[in-house]
Amino acid sequence: MVRFVAELFDRESLVEQARRQNPEMGQDQIDAGVNGGILFGLLVVTAVLLAYTRLANAMARGKNWARVVLTVIGAASVLFGLFRVVAWAGGIAAEVGVVLRPVDLVVTVVTAGLDATAIVLMWRSSAHFRKRVAVDSNFLRP
The missing domain is CATH 1.10.287 (Helix Hairpins)
Structure with missing residues (x-):
């Protein structure tokens, strides 16, 4: 998860990757897509962390x-x-x-x-x- 979060905060890399995949998109569209991707990624990480915590607590019981x-x-x-x-x-x-x-x-x-x-x-x-x-x-x- 730490690696995933670190990759999420490497904005330059994400913008470069988005630009490479969609060269016809404008900068505003790329920025919006990257921002949405970062937010979605953080939500997924939070949900997975919560699930792991609940599972670990259930196992400990x-x-x-x-x-x-x-x-x-x-x-x-x-x-x-x-x-x-x-x-x-x-x-x-x-x-x-x-x-x-x-x-x-x-x-x-x-x-x-x-x-x-x-x-x-x-x-x-x-x-x-x-x-x-x-x-x-x-x-x-x-």
């Missing part, structure tokens, strides 16, 4: 469904990170015009490693979830 959802999201993140690294190493990214800076690759590898570690740790703490299920089932008994 022992909800297994939250652990499963976080595992799926984390696995998708790991696979996407591996795809980016393979695309860069194989030259696919350069062929389609995507520029991956070394910093982007380092952040991708670190993020994928952290996500994989979080998945492993979530599933290694199974006793927390078993204990929670036992407490919940005892609570429901008359």
